[in-house]
Structures are given as C-alpha cells and as structure tokens.
Amino acid sequence: MLPVFLFLLLILLSAADASVQDFCVGDISASDTPAGYPCKDVSHVTTNDFVFKGLGKAGNTSNIIKAAVTPAFVGQFPGVNGLGISAARLDLAPGGVVPLHTHPGGSELLVVTQGMILAGFISSANGVYYTTLHKGDTMVFPQGLLHFQVNAGGVTAVAIVTFSSPNPGLQITAFALFANSLPSALVEKVTFLDDAQVKKLKKVLGGSG
Known part of the structure; x- marks a missing residue:
C-alpha cells in the first residue's frame, strides 16, 4: 500500500510543480489591461527585464x-508585471509639493533618503494624518486615499x-479640476469657488472652458 501512496504523492507534486509560473514579464508592446500586460514569451525574457536603473538619477x-x-x-520595468x-x-526641490492626489490601484510606502518631507493623507471619514x-x-x-508631500526644509x-x-x-485633484475642459460654471458648482478663482486656476494649470 505504501508504494502506491508514494506513487500518487509524486504525481501530485509533479502536477503542482508544473502549474507554478515564476513570473509574467509584461509585453509592453501590447495594450495594458485591468489584469495587467500579457506575458512576454519566456524565450524572449532577459535579465534586463528584472532590473531598473533609473532611481539613482535625480528627476x-x-x-x-x-x-x-x-x-x-510596469511600463518602465516589465519584470514587475x-x-x-x-x-x-x-525629488522635491525647496518649495516643492506633490499636491493632493490618489493612487486608485495601490497603497504607497514612502522612505525619505534625503532632506525633510511634510506628508499626510485624509481618510474617507475626513480624518487627517x-x-x-x-x-x-x-x-x-x-490605497485610494487623498495624500500629499511637501518639502519641509531648505534643501x-x-x-x-x-x-x-x-x-x-x-x-x-487640482489637475483633475482645473487642467482640463470641464466648464468653469460646473467647476464652480462642485467646488464652491467663485468664477475669478476658477478662471485663475484654469489659467495657471492650463485648463480651458
């Protein structure tokens, strides 16, 4: 009975090993989808797909x-697909700011490597942290919460x-409201800003309407 059990166990382990897919390097020549990019053929995958060298250079x-x-x-680093x-x-120059924004697709972890950054987020219950x-x-x-980063030092x-x-x-948020063609009258209604303020912000951020 034991040899039969061992034989079945080996079959199950072999089947499990066969179903494992180590990675799916994105074929960024194709269209992105909510499920990600399609996998590049493994025969075309190289070490370079798993290496990104751009984070050492200042923006x-x-x-x-x-x-x-x-x-x-994934668009710059196909290996993370x-x-x-x-x-x-x-990179935040003195006086620099990343205005209120959201990442609808993921949570963010920020590690400061130089200088000081004033950072925070607003919860869905309008709690401020x-x-x-x-x-x-x-x-x-x-994920999905409004947050910001501001340079808090002189460097x-x-x-x-x-x-x-x-x-x-x-x-x-600011670009979504003022850097497009959404009519000013509608922006005023949904933001409680007056016409002069909306027109000024649209001019600064390149919007119209």
Whole structure:
C-alpha cells in the first residue's frame, strides 16, 4: 500500500510543480489591461527585464510644482508585471509639493533618503494624518486615499516610494479640476469657488472652458 501512496504523492507534486509560473514579464508592446500586460514569451525574457536603473538619477524639478517622480512601474520595468509591486523616486526641490492626489490601484510606502518631507493623507471619514518625515523615516498611504508631500526644509528632499501594484495609477485633484475642459460654471458648482478663482486656476494649470 505504501508504494502506491508514494506513487500518487509524486504525481501530485509533479502536477503542482508544473502549474507554478515564476513570473509574467509584461509585453509592453501590447495594450495594458485591468489584469495587467500579457506575458512576454519566456524565450524572449532577459535579465534586463528584472532590473531598473533609473532611481539613482535625480528627476527634473523645474516645473510648476518643483517636484519630479521617476516611476519604475510596469511600463518602465516589465519584470514587475503581475507581482503586485512597483517603485518610484520622488525629488522635491525647496518649495516643492506633490499636491493632493490618489493612487486608485495601490497603497504607497514612502522612505525619505534625503532632506525633510511634510506628508499626510485624509481618510474617507475626513480624518487627517500628517507629520514631518526625516531621513530614514517611513510613512504609508492607504490605497485610494487623498495624500500629499511637501518639502519641509531648505534643501532638495528625496524619497524612494514603493507601491502594492505594478501600475498604481495617479490622479492629482487640482489637475483633475482645473487642467482640463470641464466648464468653469460646473467647476464652480462642485467646488464652491467663485468664477475669478476658477478662471485663475484654469489659467495657471492650463485648463480651458
């Protein structure tokens, strides 16, 4: 009876091993989907698919928010496809800010590597959680919640950020409201701002209407 049991066990183990898929490197030449990119043929996968070298270089902060995000999402880093992780580098020049924004597809973990960053988030019950982070400090921002980062010192601040998704998505609240063609009258109704304020913000952020 024992040899039969061992034989069946070997069959089950072999079947289990055969069903394991180590990775699904994204074929970024195809279209992304809610389930991720399709898998690149394993015969075309190389070590480079699992390596990203862009986080060691400072981003360009010469913009309206004096901030730069260098993403290592699936579009830049195909090896994270299907693994539920990704990363980015955040550079904040003095006076820099990442305005209120959300990542609908994943939670965020931020680690400060240089300078000081005032960071926080707002819960769905409108609870406010914020603090000043120093080098080595870490803060988590739950998925989908509005959050922000502000340079809190006189030198450029840098952080490495990781996400619980290969493509966490991004929507910046101010840009969503004022950097598009949503009619000003409608923006005024949904924000309680007056016409002059809305027109000013649309002009600053490049919106119309």
